[in-house]
Amino acid sequence: SDSHFPVPISPSHVDYSLHFPHYFPSVKNDDKNNAKVFFPKASSKKIQFADIGCGFGGLLVDLSTLFPETLMIGMEIRDKVTEYVKERVLALREGNPGQYQNISVVRTNSMKYIPNYFEKGQLSKMFFLFPDPHFKEKNHRRRVISPQLLDEYAYTLEVGGIIYTITDVEELGEWMKNCLEGHPLFEAIGEEELNADPVVKLLSSATEEGKKVARNEGQTFLAVARRIASSVET
Numbered sequence: 001s002d003s004h005f006p007v008p009i010s011p012s013h014v015d016y017s018l019h020f021p022h023y024f025p026s027v028k029n030d031d032k033n034n035a036k037v038f039f040p041k042a043s044s045k046k047i048q049f050a051d052i053g054c055g056f057g058g059l060l061v062d063l064s065t066l067f068p069e070t071l072m073i074g075m076e077i078r079d080k081v082t083e084y085v086k087e088r089v090l091a092l093r094e095g096n097p098g099q100y101q102n103i104s105v106v107r108t109n110s111m112k113y114i115p116n117y118f119e120k121g122q123l124s125k126m127f128f129l130f131p132d133p134h135f136k137e138k139n140h141r142r143r144v145i146s147p148q149l150l151d152e153y154a155y156t157l158e159v160g161g162i163i164y165t166i167t168d169v170e171e172l173g174e175w176m177k178n179c180l181e182g183h184p185l186f187e188a189i190g191e192e193e194l195n196a197d198p199v200v201k202l203l204s205s206a207t208e209e210g211k212k213v214a215r216n217e218g219q220t221f222l223a224v225a226r227r228i229a230s231s232v233e234t
């Protein structure tokens with residue numbers, strides 16, 4: 001349950017030095033005789049991409065080298081899976097000095113705690129790749145894309161930011177597309193722009209779920225939308 005993982009009380013309480021030590025060296029000075037105290041200038045970098053329900057982290061790994069200066073985080077509710085991603089990132093950092101410093105993972109329930117991690121307009125990309133379908137009508141409220149949760153995602157995304165969704169479940173694909181098209185703060189992104197976006201290709205090719213679907217020659221359903229300004233924001 002939720003009591004097993006810590007939740008930051010606000011985005012400014014997220015400890016970046018744990019996730020991105022290359023950018024945010026932690027200051028530990030327990031040498032009492034050492035007169036010279038070194039306080040590294042805190043980086044102003046913030047997390048800009050979030051992979052919600054990141055699973056085993058395949059997308060993050062591929063995005064890391066595509067956007068080497070962008071900080072990104074995976075959010076995953078399963079403890080063992082989160083630990084796996086942590087180990088995976090550490091191993092990549094060790095094996096490739098200087099690389100993979102911009103990706104990390106946190107164990108959390110994204111349906112509850114996104115506002116604890118990100119400020120208004122902080123994110124430029126959010127990913128919801130192959131989320132659990134929750135087929136039964138009474139479980140639709142557990143879907144990670146819903147009109148209510150889109151309000152929260154719209155708050156978290158900057159104007160112009162992009163939300164990417166993909167699934168192999170046609171019914172869920174329709175649902176996510178309808179939710180996005182029906183929301184006043186999102187507009188669908190057209191085919192031409194999607195084809196030109198290198199990130200779109202990764203949605204199936206980089207994720208563990210996407211690879212599985214491709215192996216089985218399954219169909220996928222994509223819905224990608226841009227955060228637009230509200231009349232109040234313009």
Ligand code: SAM
Binds near residue numbers: 075078108110111128
């Ligand atoms: N996105 C990955 C991929 O495409 O390979 C994983 C897809 S997997 C089917 C869905 C993932 O979402 C699971 O790893 C699950 O544990 C995670 N998940 C489900 N509900 C979640 C929640 N409320 N918060 C965070 N992660 C969640």
